[in-house]
Each structure stands twice: as C-alpha cells, then as structure tokens.
Amino acid sequence: MCRIYAGTDPRAYRPVRRSVRLGGMVTSIRLEARFWEILDSIAAEEGMSTARFLTVLHDEVLELRGEVENFASLLRVVCTTWLARRAGLPGTLPALQEV
Template sequence: MCQIFINADPDLYTTRSRSIRLHGVATSLRLENLFWNVLEEIGERDGLSVPQLVSRLYDELVASRRLEEHANFTSFLRVSCMRYQQLQLAGRIPADTRVPIRSLDPAWVLAAERRPSA
C-alpha cells in the first residue's frame, strides 16, 4: 500500500508560500504544491487567478460568518481542494475543466454529499 503514496513526486508535497492580499492586507499562505495546483485548476475554470480565487473564498467565508477566530484558513483551502476532487469523482462537478464552477447549481452539487456522523 505505501508504495502508492511514497512514490509520489516529492515536488507535490513540497510546500510553497505565496503572498496574497485579503481585504487589502498582505498575508502569506503556505501550502503544498499539490494544493496550489488544484487551486489553479479551480480558478482557471472561472477565469480567476489563484490570488483572486483565494480572496473570493476568503470574502465568502467571512460573509457566511463561518470563519471563526480559531479557524485556520490554509486548512480551509486544503479541505476545499479535497472536496473539489471528491465532488468530481462523485460526478457532481464535471471533470471537463471548461465547465465553470459558477455555472453549477450548488444545491444539486451538494445534494449527494454524505454528511459525517457525529
């Protein structure tokens, strides 16, 4: 089993920091390259650069009042990347990256998502 994971290209789990402005404040985000790659794909679907996508996600998270003081925004980004890929595998987000995320019905995309048990 481990060979499947340990033979990954080390560049994928190398971390990289990027400086991004959130609400006009420059901040540094440190993620593994694999996550930056997924964020690039998500952003490209809607014509957004990674900084634009990250800023939009941050703004929407703040507006939803789900960003608490103890929340870790980089963890949120990692989970967002994983959810994106899980929803693609489930057929809820088209694998065709020419289909913009903004064109999808969020209620339909999330309708089949299993909620974790308490």
C-alpha cells in the same frame, strides 16, 4: 498499494508559500505544491486568477461565518471537496452531518 503513495514525487508535497491580499492585508499562505496546483485549476475553472479566487473565497466565508478560521486548512478541504465532486463522490461526509 503503498508504493503508489510512498513513491510520490517529493516536489508534490514540498511547502510553497504565496503572498496574497485578503481583506486589504497582504498575507502569506503556505501549502503543499500539490494543493497550489489544484487551487490553480479551480481558479481557472472559475475563470479567474488564483489570487482573485482566494480573495473571493475569503470574502464569502467572512460574510457567511463572520470570521475565517485557519484559511490554509479551509483551502485544503476546498481542494479535496473539488476532487471528490469531480470523482462523483458525495459532497458531504455523513459523519459531518451529525456535528
């Protein structure tokens, strides 16, 4: 089993930095290449560019929560949530419901 994961192509987890405009400010986001691939797919499914998707997501979180903490981590969770839903897994982890 570990060979499936240990044999992962290093290009999939190399860090990639992209510049985006969030809240009128240009910032850079560093994620592993695989996460950028997933975000590109999510954005395409939503009918928008990745940059636009990130802006909309950032603005929606800001409106909902008043601030956006650790946007890069949020993006990773968005990716895993999207993958989990596509796989038919529950959208909310039971452990998180207790917090």
